[in-house]
Amino acid sequence: MRKKRTGKISYQPAESFDRLSELQEMAISQENVSLAIKAEELKGKLAGLYSDKKEAEEIDTTPLEIKIVR
16 A cells, blocks of 8 residues: 655554554444444545545546454
C-alpha cells in the first residue's frame, strides 16, 4: 500500500482500515447500527468502492486482504 506523508505524520490506509474495523466491532457490540454502517461506508470509501464524484469512473475490483480482529 502507498504511504502519504503530511507533515510529521505517516499515514497508511491499511492501518486506517484496521482501525475502522475495530471501531465497527465496538459499534456492533453496543448495538449502535448507525455507527456500524458509517464505519462500513468509510471502509468502502477507503477501499475505493464508493466515490463522492458525480462522474462514473472505473472501480478497481482487486480483492483486499482483510484481517478480522475479534
